[in-house]
Every structure is written in C-alpha cells, then in structure tokens.
Amino acid sequence: MRLNRPRRHDIVGTLRRGRATGARRRTTVLGAVFAVVAAVAFGSNAGAQAATSEGLLCEQNAQQTFSLTARSGYISTPDGNSIYMWGYGMSAGNFQLPGPVLCVTSGRTVTVILHNDLPEATSMLFPGQSAVKANGNPAQPQFDSGGSLTSMVQPASAAGGSVTYTFTAGSPGTYLYSSGTDVTKQQQMGLYGTLVVRPATASAQVNDRADSAFSPQHEYVYLLSEVDPDVHLAVERNQPVDWSAYNARYYLINGRSMPDTLAPNNASWLPSQPYGALVHIKPYDAATNPLPAVIRYVNAGRVNYPFHPHGSDERVVNKDGRALQGTDPTAPQDLSYLKYDIDVMPGQTVDALMDWRDVEHWDPTTNPIPTEIPVITDQLLVGADTWFSESPYLGQKGTFPSNITVNNECGEYYHVAHSHALQQATNYGAAFGGMMTVFRIDPPAGCPTS
Amino acid sequence: MNDDPRSVPDDRADDRADDRADDHADGRPTRGGLGRRAVMLGGAGAIGSVFLGTRLSFGQPTQRPTVVRPAATGNVKSVHLVGTDGWVSMPAGSPPDLPFFPDSLAPDGFDTYVFGFRDVTQMSTAAEVAAVRGKAQVSAPMLAFDEGDEVTITLSNLGLLMRPDLFDGHTLHWHGFVNAIPLFDGVPELSLAVPIGRDLSYHYRPHDAGTYMYHCHFEDVEHVQMGMTGMVFIRPAQNRTPVNGDPIGTKYAYNDGDGSTRYDREFAFMVTELWSAAHYRDAHIQVSDWTDYAPSFWLLNGRGYPDTIAPPGDPRTTAAGRLQYQPISSLIRCNVNETVLLRLSNLGYQNHAFTLDNVDMQVVAKDAALLRGRDGTTNYQVTNTVDIGPGESRDVLVTPRRAGEYLLYDRNYAYLGNGGGTGWGGMMTVLRVGAAETYGPQTEPNT
Numbered sequence: 001m002r003l004n005r006p007r008r009h010d011i012v013g014t015l016r017r018g019r020a021t022g023a024r025r026r027t028t029v030l031g032a033v034f035a036v037v038a039a040v041a042f043g044s045n046a047g048a049q050a051a052t053s054e055g056l057l058c059e060q061n062a063q064q065t066f067s068l069t070a071r072s073g074y075i076s077t078p079d080g081n082s083i084y085m086w087g088y089g090m091s092a093g094n095f096q097l098p099g100p101v102l103c104v105t106s107g108r109t110v111t112v113i114l115h116n117d118l119p120e121a122t123s124m125l126f127p128g129q130s131a132v133k134a135n136g137n138p139a140q141p142q143f144d145s146g147g148s149l150t151s152m153v154q155p156a157s158a159a160g161g162s163v164t165y166t167f168t169a170g171s172p173g174t175y176l177y178s179s180g181t182d183v184t185k186q187q188q189m190g191l192y193g194t195l196v197v198r199p200a201t202a203s204a205q206v207n208d209r210a211d212s213a214f215s216p217q218h219e220y221v222y223l224l225s226e227v228d229p230d231v232h233l234a235v236e237r238n239q240p241v242d243w244s245a246y247n248a249r250y251y252l253i254n255g256r257s258m259p260d261t262l263a264p265n266n267a268s269w270l271p272s273q274p275y276g277a278l279v280h281i282k283p284y285d286a287a288t289n290p291l292p293a294v295i296r297y298v299n300a301g302r303v304n305y306p307f308h309p310h311g312s313d314e315r316v317v318n319k320d321g322r323a324l325q326g327t328d329p330t331a332p333q334d335l336s337y338l339k340y341d342i343d344v345m346p347g348q349t350v351d352a353l354m355d356w357r358d359v360e361h362w363d364p365t366t367n368p369i370p371t372e373i374p375v376i377t378d379q380l381l382v383g384a385d386t387w388f389s390e391s392p393y394l395g396q397k398g399t400f401p402s403n404i405t406v407n408n409e410c411g412e413y414y415h416v417a418h419s420h421a422l423q424q425a426t427n428y429g430a431a432f433g434g435m436m437t438v439f440r441i442d443p444p445a446g447c448p449t450s
Numbered sequence: 451m452n453d454d455p456r457s458v459p460d461d462r463a464d465d466r467a468d469d470r471a472d473d474h475a476d477g478r479p480t481r482g483g484l485g486r487r488a489v490m491l492g493g494a495g496a497i498g499s500v501f502l503g504t505r506l507s508f509g510q511p512t513q514r515p516t517v518v519r520p521a522a523t524g525n526v527k528s529v530h531l532v533g534t535d536g537w538v539s540m541p542a543g544s545p546p547d548l549p550f551f552p553d554s555l556a557p558d559g560f561d562t563y564v565f566g567f568r569d570v571t572q573m574s575t576a577a578e579v580a581a582v583r584g585k586a587q588v589s590a591p592m593l594a595f596d597e598g599d600e601v602t603i604t605l606s607n608l609g610l611l612m613r614p615d616l617f618d619g620h621t622l623h624w625h626g627f628v629n630a631i632p633l634f635d636g637v638p639e640l641s642l643a644v645p646i647g648r649d650l651s652y653h654y655r656p657h658d659a660g661t662y663m664y665h666c667h668f669e670d671v672e673h674v675q676m677g678m679t680g681m682v683f684i685r686p687a688q689n690r691t692p693v694n695g696d697p698i699g700t701k702y703a704y705n706d707g708d709g710s711t712r713y714d715r716e717f718a719f720m721v722t723e724l725w726s727a728a729h730y731r732d733a734h735i736q737v738s739d740w741t742d743y744a745p746s747f748w749l750l751n752g753r754g755y756p757d758t759i760a761p762p763g764d765p766r767t768t769a770a771g772r773l774q775y776q777p778i779s780s781l782i783r784c785n786v787n788e789t790v791l792l793r794l795s796n797l798g799y800q801n802h803a804f805t806l807d808n809v810d811m812q813v814v815a816k817d818a819a820l821l822r823g824r825d826g827t828t829n830y831q832v833t834n835t836v837d838i839g840p841g842e843s844r845d846v847l848v849t850p851r852r853a854g855e856y857l858l859y860d861r862n863y864a865y866l867g868n869g870g871g872t873g874w875g876g877m878m879t880v881l882r883v884g885a886a887e888t889y890g891p892q893t894e895p896n897t
Contacts (some may be wrong), residue, residue, distance in 0.1 A: 211824060249741045304801055306839040310637065311629040313819060326827060334823030340626035341817055343801070343839030359657060360630040369631065371602055371651040373642070380619035380645035382638045382668075392633045393859070413632045414640045420841025421670035421799040429739035431671050432639055 050243040053265035054280050055436070056219040056296075058103035058196065059090065064110045064169070066102055068124075070156075070179075070191060071117040073272050077250050078260050079427045083229055084236035086189035087272075088124075088177075093113055096272050097255035098223045098300065099177070099193025101419040104169045106197050112165045116156035122191060123155035125180040127347070128321045129167040129195075139165070152180030172199040172207045173321030174221070174296040185241065188231055189412035190255075192300035194221050197321060206294055206351045207323035211334065214353060218281055218293035222307070224344060224422070225300040226251050251305075251424040252434035253277040258418070258436035277437040279417070283394070283444055291432040292353040299344040301353060303436060304396040305424065311356065312439075313338040318351035341420055354415075356441050363395055376401060387414045387438070395443035410447040415439045459776035514764035516778065516894040517594045518569045525709065529593065530571045530788045533620030533644070533666060533678065534581065534824055536586035538562050539772035540724070540747050541754045546871035547746060551726040551869060555612070559772040562726065563612060563733035564588050565666070566775075570606075584611030587765045587775045589720040590664070590680025592895065595818050597659050597687045597705075606649040612733055619643035622652055623667040624682060625797075625841065626818050630655075636667040643668055659686035659704050660818025661843040663720065663795040671740045675728055677752065679797040681718045684818075703791050703845050704820045707708040710800060710828070711814050713791035715892040717782045719750050721838065721877065723798040726869065743799055748865040748876035749756035751778035751896070755859075755866075755878035762897065779877040785888050786853050790881070792846040796838045802877065805835045805861040806848060809881065815845035835861055848881070853888075856881040 055128075059066060068088045073095025075083050088099030091113075104110050110129070116122050126132050130138040134154035142151040156163040179191035183427035199208050206212035226248035234241045253261050254275035261277040263270060282289050295314065297303055317324055318338045326333030342350050362369055376390075389412070390398025397411040408414075418425040418432050418436035427433030470835025520527035537553075537560035538889035544561075546552065552561030570579045595601050607620045610782045621643050623636030634652045635641045644650045666678035685701070692700040694709040703711035723745030728738040736756060753776050763770030763777040770777065784790045792811075793864040815821060819828045838844050850856065861868060868875030 189635075240459070247741065304839055306801075306841050308625070308841040310623075310625075310635055311632060313626075313628060313817070333827035334825040335827060335829050336823055337816065337821055337829070338819035339817045339842075340819075341839065341841035343842060357628075358630060359628070360655065362631065369653050370600065371653045373633070374648065374650055378645070378648045378650075379642040380638065380648075380668075382619070382643060387640045388633060392631045415632055415635060416637050417628070420797075420839075422674055422840075423743040423799055426671055426740050429671075429741050431669050431740075438597060 002343040005180070012029070054219055054276060054278055055217065055265075057265050057275060059100040060103040064099070064104045064108055065113070066111070067113045067115070068099065068361075069115040069117055070122045071095050073097070075255060075273050076270065077259075077427060078257050078433055079430065081229060081250075081428070083227055083250070084232045086118055086186065086191055088114075088191060088193050094272065097190050097272055098225070098275070099191070101194045101196060101221055101275070102177070103196045103198065105203075106169050106172045106198075106200050108169055108170050110167055113162060114156050115162045116158060116160065118158065120158045121151065121161065121164065121181050122186060123151050123153045123180045124165055124177055125153055126165065126167050126175070126177055126195065128170045128173075128175045130170060132167040134165055134167065135223065136161055136166075150181075152183065155181045169197045171321050172197050172205070173318045173323075174298060174351050175321050176223075176298050176300055176347060176349060178300060183241065185231075185235070187300065187302070188228065189235060190225075192223070192225065194223050194296070194298050196221070196296065203289075206318050206353070207318070209323055209325065209332075209334075211336075212317045212323065212351075212353070213291055214294035215289075215291035217389070218291075219296075220277065220279055220293065221275070221296045221298065221436075222277060223255070223275075223298045223300055224251075224305040224419075225254060225255075226302070226305070238263065248301075249428045250417060251426075253435055253437055257427050261437040265362070279354070279437070279439040280357060280442070281439070282442050282446065284357040285444065286425060288444070292355040294445050295352050295354060297342055297344045297350040297352065298345050300344055300347050304343050304345055306341050306420045307339045307417065307435070308420040309354065309415065309417040309439065311341050311413075314342060314352035314354040315339075316342065316350055316352050318349075320349055333377060356439070358394065362393055390433045395445075410443065412443060412447055413441040415441070464799075465499075466484065514777065516592055516762060516765070516896045518571060518591045520601075521571055521596075521671045525596065525598060526602075527595060528571070528602045528780075529569065529606070530604045530606070531567045531581075531622070532570050532582050532606045532608045533565070533567055534586050535565050535610040535612050536584055536775055538564050538588050538677070538752065538775050539757075540726075541757050541868045541875055542772075543552065543871065543873070544747070544754075544875070545871040547726055547869055550730040551746065553730050553733055560775075563676075563723065563729045564673045564775075565617060565673055565678050565732075566590060567666075567678060567680060578610070579606070585765065586677065587777055588677035588679075588720070589776075589778055590678060590751075591780065592680060592718060593682040594662065594685065594690070594895070595656055595682070596685050597656055601654040601656065602651050603648050603654070604651045604727060605644055607644040607646050609646040613735070615735065617646060618673070619645050619668045619750065620678070621667045621671070622664055624654060624662060624664050626651075626660075626662040626843065627654060627656070628658060638668050654854075656684045658818060659684045659688075660815060661718070661793040661845050662797060662818055663797055663843065665797055672728075672732070672738070674797055675725060675740075675799070676732060679722055680721055681720050681793065681795055682794055683718065703847075704815060706814075706820060710830070711791075711820070711845070711847065712789060714788040715784050716791040716793060716895045717780070718793040718895055719780055719795070719879075720752065720778075720797070721794060721796040721798055721802055722749050722752070723747065723800055723865075724749055739856040745798070745800070746869045748798075748860065748867075750780040750877055750879055752776040753778075753780065754868045755875050758879040777854065781896075782858065782879065782881040783884070783889055784850065784881070785884050785886050787886070789847055789849045792848065792858075793843065794838055794846065795843040796840055799840050800865075801837065801839045802865065803835050803837045803861040804858060804877075806881065807856050809848050809850050809856050810834065811836055812847045813844055814847055817843055850881065850883040853883045853885050856883065
C-alpha cells in the first residue's frame with residue numbers, strides 16, 4: 001500500500017458518499033480548520049520523509065531507564081479536526097500520543113524519570129509491576145492535611161517538577177501506564193502509554209510458555225482510547241469542564257483514527273501521532289511462515305472496546321500480563337481460547353496471537369470459486385479509491401475503471417478490524433472511521449513492489 | 451445476473467411513492483401496485499433462481515420454519531435474501547417520545563422504521579420477490595448450515611421504499627467466519643457491495659461449527675442499527691457421527707469428541723438495541739450523529755418483552771398482526787431434565803449480561819470457539835450471568851431439573867423497559883419447563 005500522502009482525501013470521500021448532510025456541513029467547517037493545521041504541520045516538517053515502518057516501535061535501552069516529559073500538543077483527526085492533548089513523550093523528543101512503548105525484560109529493574117511541563121501536577125501508575133517506588137520511597141496514594149486523596153501516587157509538581165519511579169518489571173505481557181493524578185481529566189487528555197514486558201529467556205514469546213511464540217517482525221500494539229473534543233477545547237481555553245455532558249466523538253488506535261491508522265509509523269503528516277496500526281502478514285505456512293503475529297490490546301479509555309477482526313480468529317493467550325494457564329506445577333494447562341471479537345475492558349490488556357490461513361487455496365484454473373463475480377457495472381464502488389483487487393484470488397488483480405484510485409498492489413487481501421460498538425468505528429459519526437484498521441495479507445511470495 | 455444491468459431506470463420516485471401508499475395503507479401487504487422497478491427486479495430474481503440451480507420442493511408449510519430452508523442438492527445449499535426497508539412494532543403501551551416514537555409515517559399497527567433482510571429462497575415467482583420491497587423483517591431470517599456445506603447466499607438489493615432519494619448498497623458480512631475470500635466479506639470499501647436492482651452471490655464453505663451472526667456492512671453503524679442483523683450457526687460434523695454411543699440424530703453444539711455439548715433443544719437470540727430517534731431520522735430524511743447513540747428499546751430477536759414470548763410469526767401473512775415483520779419468538783420451552791442450548795449473538799452496541807434465575811448456565815463456547823485449550827484442557831464456565839459484548843457470541847447449556855417458569859433477562863435493569871415506560875420490558879424472556887414429555891421433540895430452533 002502506498003501511503004505517501006495524507007489520507008484525509010479518503011475520509012472526505014467517505015463523508016461525501018455517506019450522503020450525510022450533517023456530516024457534510026461538519027466537514028466544511030472542519031475543512032477550514034484543517035487547512036490551517038495542515039499548513040502548520042506540513043510546514044514544520046517540510047522535506048521530512050516518513051520511513052515506511054510497520055509494527056511495534058520499542059523504546060528500549062540496556063539500563064531500562066527512560067526519561068519522559070508530560071507536555072501538551074495537538075493531534076489531528078481524519079476529518080480535519082485538531083485536538084489539544086496532553087501526553088507523555090521522550091524528554092529528548094517532542095509531544096506525542098500515545099506515550100512511547102516502553103519495552104523491558106521481566107524481573108529486571110526499570111527506571112522512569114517523569115518531568116512535568118503541564119500546568120498541574122501529574123504522575124504515573126504502573127499496575128502489575130512490583131516494588132514500585134517514587135524517589136526511592138514506596139509508591140503510595142497521597143493525601144492532603146485534611147485526609148483527602150490528592151493523587152494515587154507521588155506526583156511531579158506542576159510546571160517543571162519531576163519524580164523518579166523505579167520498579168521490578170512484572171510477569172511477561174502487556175501493561176498500561178497512565179496518570180494517577182486528576183485521573184478523569186488527565187486520562188481523557190491523553191496521559192497514557194504501553195509497557196511491554198518480555199520474558200527473561202525468550203523475547204519472541206508473549207509469556208514463558210513456548211506456545212506463545214510469535215514472529216518478531218509482526219508484533220503490534222493497539223492502544224485504544226477516545227476523545228471528547230469539547231473537554232479538550234475547555235482545557236485548552238482554561239475553562240471549566242462539564243463532565244456531565246461528556247460524549248466521546250473520536251475513537252483512537254494508538255492515537256490515530258481510521259484511515260490514519262493505516263499510515264506508517266512516523267508518518268510525516270502525523271508528526272505527533274507516531275504509531276500506525278496496519279497489520280501486514282503473509283498466509284500461515286508450516287514450513288516457511290509458521291509463527292503468528294501478536295496484537296497487544298490495551299484499553300486506556302473509559303468504556304469497553306469490543307474489537308472485531310474480520311477474516312480470522314485470534315487466540316487470546318495473555319490477559320493483564322498473565323498467561324492464561326492452569327495450576328499444574330509441572331505442565332500448566334493451556335487455557336487460551338479463540339475469539340472473533342476481543343472485548344477489552346478499561347485498564348485491561350489482552351495479548352492475542354493471529355494468523356491467516358489459506359484453507360481453500362482458491363485458484364482461477366485449478367480451484368475456481370463456484371459463483372460469478374458481477375461485472376463492474378453491477379457493483380457499487382464506494383468512494384474514489386479502493387483497496388480490494390476486483391479478484392477473489394490471492395495474488396490476482398482485476399481491472400478497474402480509470403477514475404478509481406487502486407490501493408491494491410498485487411492482489412493482496414485486506415480485512416478490516418474494528419470496534420463493534422459501531423458508533424466507535426466512526427469519525428464524529430461518519431462511518432468507516434474511528435477505532436478501525438486493516439489487516440493486509442500478501443501472497444506467499446510477497447508483493448513484487450513492496 | 452441481470453440480463454442488462456444498465457437497464458435500471460434511475461428515476462422511480464413516483465412509482466415508489468405509489469408502492470408505499472398501496473402497500474401500507476391498511477398495514478397489510480398487497481400484491482398490487484408494483485412499480486416498474488419492482489417488476490424489473492422480479493425479472494432479475496427469476497434469472498437468479500435459475501442460476502441457483504436445483505431446488506427441493508417443501509410444499510407450503512402452515513407454520514413458516516424458523517430457519518431458512520435452502521435450496522439444496524446434497525451439501526450444496528443456496529439461499530436467496532433481499533435487503534430492503536419496512537416497518538415494525540415495539541411493545542404495546544410503550545410511551546410516546548415525540549416526534550421520534552411512534553413514527554408519524556408508520557402504517558397502522560406499526561411504529562418504527564427499519565432496514566432489514568427477507569428470505570425469498572422458496573418464492574417461486576419474480577413478482578413475489580419484487581413485492582417484498584418495503585417489507586423487511588427484524589431480526590433477519592435465521593440461517594443454519596452444516597459443517598462442510600457449500601453455501602451460496604444470493605443477496606438482492608430491492609432498494610428502500612421510503613427513501614427513493616437514497617442509493618444505499620447492501621452487503622452481507624458473515625461475522626466471525628474465517629474468510630478465505632475477502633471479496634465476499636461485505637465491507638464495501640474492501641469488497642463488493644450490491645447496488646439497488648442488482649444482486650451478488652456470496653460463497654462460503656463453513657469449516658468451524660458454532661454460533662455466528664450476519665449483518666449488512668454498508669454504512670455499517672446505520673444499517674446494523676436499522677435492523678439488518680441475523681443469526682447464523684453451523685452444526686458440527688459430529689452430528690453425523692455421534693460419540694459415546696449416542697444414537698444417530700443426537701445433536702451437539704460443537705465437535706467436542708466427548709458429548710459434552712449434546713443438547714435436546716436449541717434457541718437462538720439476536721441481541722440488539724434500538725434507538726428510536728435514529729430510525730425516525732432515517733424515515734424523515736434526517737441524519738444521526740452516531741456518537742450520540744442513545745437506544746430506547748432493548749430487543750431479543752427484534753422484539754421487546756412481552757412480545758419476546760409471543761408465538762413465532764410469518765412475514766408473508768397478517769396472522770401475527772403488528773408482529774408480522776418480527777417473526778422470531780424468544781420463548782424457551784423444554785421438558786424437565788432436558789438440555790437446552792442457548793445461542794446468544796450481540797449485534798447491539800452495548801454490553802449485556804444475561805441472568806437466568808434458579809438454573810445454572812454452562813458457557814461452553816465464546817465466539818464460535820469451544821472453551822478448550824490447545825492441549826485439550828476443557829474450560830467450560832458455570833455461571834448465573836453470561837456477559838456478552840458487541841460482536842460476540844456465547845453458547846450456553848442449561849438443564850432445568852424442576853418444572854416451572856424461569857426468567858432470562860439482562861441483569862442491567864436499565865435495559866428491562868420499553869421506551870422509558872413503566873413495567874417490565876426490554877431484554878427479557880421466559881424459560882418454560884414442563885413435566886417430562888410435555889413437549890414433543892423439537893423440529894425447529896426457537897419453537
């Protein structure tokens with residue numbers, strides 16, 4: 001897939017075809033906003049080329065020491081909106097959403113130094129880790145002199161404070177880190193990120209079980225969250241927030257909404273949203289491609305996100321950093337299970353292995369499908385571009401009308417994966433957006449152009 | 451399969467308005483008043499029937515089967531569905547929520563505008579198929595196939611009688627199906643969509659037994675909420691080779707190898723919510739912001755309690771009155787000590803938690819996958835409350851040991867009302883357990 005331009009054109013096309021007059025009105029208004037934001041965003045990155053990068057981008061070092069800064073910035077949404085956010089970024093870097101994916105090894109000490117550039121105190125919680133300390137003292141909830149809770153853990157004070165957290169990395173798996181101060185607001189503003197804890201002896205396994213092995217080139221984090229733009233506007237303008245009117249309008253995977261979720265990591269047109277969510281695999285093959293991909297689901301929001309991958313089940317092997325297994329001391333029983341919808345609760349993490357298996361091997365000459373594909377005039381092509389190949393066969397590509405932008409390279413397959421609370425799979429109500437991404441399955445020999 | 455696909459006229463608003471007046475002036479369908487478009491579509495349907503090949507003759511049952519009867523030759527099975535719009539009825543006594551509910555455009559007896567599917571597989575004439583336009587049913591026709599079947603589902607888009615201004619496509623997404631052909635997945639941006647007046651034959655080869663669901667994926671958040679949702683389940687190969695010395699004819703939910711998913715009766719439940727305001731806006735040429743989602747009715751198989759326990763109906767006759775287009779009953783009946791399989795699929799946008807009073811529930815599968823590890827470790831879960839998120843399914847076995855009536859309901863009491871009214875409603879039904887041999891062998895799910 002060639003993603004060398006902003007995908008916003010696509011979503012505008014989606015809105016147009018959606019014949020939603022209200023949505024169209026919104027697009028017009030937001031279009032003006034977008035023009036301003038685009039000028040700033042692209043201007044500041046003029047000449048920058050995004051590397052075509054997919055999958056998990058780890059922040060890691062031998063000392064397992066990370067210096068993070070909580071600061072404010074902006075993200076953009078596919079319908080052209082611009083949202084004021086707070087987020088964790090590398091202190092040597094810039095604002096980003098979500099926070100960096102910190103990759104560490106189970107059982108070893110981790111140090112996180114938090115600097116606070118925000119106008120209020122903030123902190124970090126590390127659920128699932130052991131011996132968590134703040135500036136050398138046990139991590140503890142904080143109370144004022146009247147006994148009222150002020151923070152769930154020792155914070156860094158506003159506008160320049162800092163605090164150093166240390167902990168021993170917990171059992172292998174995936175964890176959410178997030179603010180423990182003014183949590184309703186700071187979670188909504190974007191203070192969250194993912195901690196990946198790898199087994200001490202086998203880094204390409206989800207946990208200590210050999211049957212949790214995955215292909216290291218096909219490791220993905222899906223950090224799920226949501227945004228009510230009214231809250232963010234109020235905070236940006238230093239106005240009171242009416243939480244009783246809370247209503248999320250944007251639903252994010254790794255800080256992006258569909259179709260921005262398909263853009264590569266570090267896309268230049270998404271300067272503060274560095275993480276993509278495109279899964280890019282080949283069919284399972286016992287000899288040449290035996291290992292599954294892994295998707296690490298993390299819910300940083302306030303409601304369940306029931307995530308539905310099309311086309312293949314996923315095997316849930318880990319929850320909240322713990323292997324799904326029995327209590328047999330010598331050979332713990334396998335309690336993993338297959339799912340076609342992974343309903344992730346707030347604060348929960350779910351690690352799932354996924355592959356795609358060509359069980360039918362449909363072939364136009366040796367094993368043709370027994371139904372007829374309608375001619376192009378009997379199809380409804382939505383929008384001005386498409387991903388599918390006009391062929392049912394993997395690695396085959398049909399012909400398209402010249403007015404269609406074809407994103408399909410070589411007859412590769414595409415399946416969507418999205419929240420099945422379908423209002424979450426929209427951008428402010430417009431379908432084919434929000435908490436949605438795409439799984440790309442290349443032919444076994446790969447795409448010649450990719 | 452239309453002989454000349456470009457022959458569809460694009461301006462039929464007058465005809466459709468006429469159809470609407472004729473069809474629903476008295477709340478009953480009529481066979482007259484077909485517009486030119488409908489006739490043309492009938493022609494396409496007839497050709498489609500030829501294409502579908504051999505049909506079995508079932509005669510005319512007095513009671514329409516709960517599950518669609520495919521046209522079948524051996525394991526090659528064909529179903530013909532249509533997508534269109536229509537009107538349904540929420541439970542009597544639901545309080546008004548004007549202007550949204552009841553809808554002022556609704557024909558007598560109905561109150562809620564919907565999109566939906568209809569099964570036209572056994573219809574023998576093109577005119578019959580064409581006459582289904584504007585008469586969608588909710589929830590969609592229940593589909594059941596056997597593991598290893600060669601399944602072709604032809605979907606025809608009959609258009610929307612109430613909304614001749616819309617050119618919405620329809621698609622079929624077999625939710626949870628391990629799909630070897632993404633072209634048949636139903637997501638219009640990544641696969642084929644069916645325009646008005648056309649059809650598409652989807653091919654599936656189900657390898658994995660279990661409980662699934664199907665829905666339209668075109669403008670998904672809208673078309674799913676509008677009612678294009680139905681159950682589909684796959685019966686395991688083990689039914690043909692019973693285990694543990696069980697007699698031929700024994701039914702299992704899964705290929706369990708040990709008979710642990712054996713059941714005597716099965717009942718399937720499509721779990722959805724209904725947001726009256728959005729349905730009203732679709733009928734009245736307005737637009738919903740779907741992030742405002744705020745449902746007002748909570749439904750099992752398209753009905754709210756107490757309609758859930760009303761008998762099954764037939765959308766082709768007016769016998770069921772205002773429930774004509776909500777034909778699927780959710781009343782559960784069995785004899786004492788029988789095992790009942792409950793198939794739950796959630797195509798609403800909210801989580802639900804089903805409690806069954808005084809009878810344990812054993813969850814044997816989630817999302818059409820037996821709860822069994824790769825090493826064979828069984829992990830069935832006994833509970834009194836089964837949680838189910840949007841897009842998920844559950845297979846639950848219950849074995850009542852005492853005759854009586856037991857309530858199955860959403861433990862979130864906020865979902866036990868109809869449109870904000872007082873009294874019982876929403877996601878509730880009854881498990882009616884008779885003494886031994888009260889009920890003869892079950893021949894159809896949900897009966």
